[in-house]
Every structure is written in structure tokens, then in C-alpha cells.
Amino acid sequence: MTTIGVSADAPSRPVIEAPRSRRPSARRTGTNFEMYAWIFMRMSGLLLVFLVLGHLFIMLLLDDGVQRINFGFVAGRWASPFWRTWDLAQLWLAQLHGTNGLRVIINDYAERDGTRFWLKMLLYTSSFLVLLLGTLVIFTFDPEISG
């Protein structure tokens, strides 16, 4: 077990590792989780190019852009299963892609194990709530809501 940035024969002296040397893995779980995560980032990214850029184009550039968006606009769009499916796919792919991206970033910068653990717990909890809320909103949308 080596510690990152510390030479094994002289533990107190920090070393600069050879460029592009393998980073010692923080844990060995025996699964290929990191590889699947790597592939997922690329596959979801490819789909998100169409979903999110299409979404932004419709919302901000088409017709009167953001000026025309209101409750009636959303009701009109969500009357169609096509746009509900689009938004659902966009929600799940963007949220999971972003969550995994932030997980990598936390691993990179959070130095203390405790900090790392709690930041990731915060990340996973908030992601779960966002996915739950966003999904519920799409499935329970009511155009006749009175308020």
C-alpha cells in the first residue's frame, strides 16, 4: 500500500511521479465500476448533445425564445408523450452524468477521507431528490391545476 506523493523508501520526502504513471487506486472492489462509469460518461454525453442542445434551441432561440415560456407553454408541450419522454431522458441522463462528473471531481480535490465521504453523501442525496422530484413532476403534471 503506497501513499500518493510519498516515496516508500523515504516516507517523509514527497516525490514527483513519472508523468502518466498509474494512479494507485483508492480501493479495489473487484468490480469494473470505474470502467462502466467511464463508458457511461461517453454514451450519455453523446445523447445529451442532441437532447440538451435541442432543448436550449427550442427554449431560447426558436420563435420568441424565453419570452414565450409560461404555464400554458409547458402544458402544451407536456400534452405530447414525445416531449415528456424527451424531458425524462434528459433529466436522468444529465443528472447521472453530472453526478458522476462531480464524484470524480470530489475524489480529485477532497483530501481528507471524512470530507470526501460527506461531500459524496451530500451529492448522492441531492441527486436522488432531484431525480425523484423531476420524475414525479413529469408523471403527475396536471394542466387543469387551479392553485
Add this chain to the structure above:
Amino acid sequence: MQAPAGTLYRGREGMWSWVAHRVTGVLIFFFLFAHVLDTALVRVSPDSYNRIMDTYKTPLVNLMEVGLVGAVLFHALNGLRVMAIDFWEKGTRYQKQMTWVVLAVFVPVMVGATYRMVSHTFAQLFGSAS
């Protein structure tokens, strides 16, 4: 100076585009968090949803939307470049040229998009010429 605890990427070229990819990714992530919350107001009442959407139509937020589009567009184009490096056999050889392709697509698209997005704000602030 102390290095961060084991970054996954070490490199010389393409470092700035990697930083920009990371920054834009985090930015979009936090926007999405707020965006799912504001969209959820359609379950509260049409009025509360319309009120939050009205803030999207103010000049300052309008400008932030231009920034958001810039962040998404850069992240998307650079993400495609990263994938080309990973999966295309000549990807690594052309990674620098592809950075220029990313910018060559980014700049004109942003000019066009910005024009469309701020023209309404402009008319609102200074009075429409027509």
C-alpha cells in the same frame, strides 16, 4: 505548493480545455439543480410558475442565459473532442487541431445565438426601432 490528492489527469497540452470542461460541467450541474426546482413549480400553481419564468425574461438573467448556452455548447463540443481522442485511432494525433475545430464551431454559433437571445432585451431597454 501541495498537489491535489491524486488528480486523474496529468498532461501538458490540452490542459486549459480540460479545466474549462470541468468548470462548465460543474456550472451546468448547479444550473440543473435550480432548474428542476423551478420547473417543479408547475405542480404548485400556474401563477407561481409564471412568476419564476418572468425572472428568466429580465435583462440580467437574460445575460446569464447567454453564459449558460456558452457553457453547454463548449462542454458539448469539447466532450465530442474527448470522445474522438478516446475512440478514433488518429484522435490523439489531431487533438490539438480538434481544439481549434471546437473553437471554430463555438464562436460563430455563439455570435448567432447571442444575437437572437439579447435582441429582445435590447428592444426592451432602448426601444424597438421598428
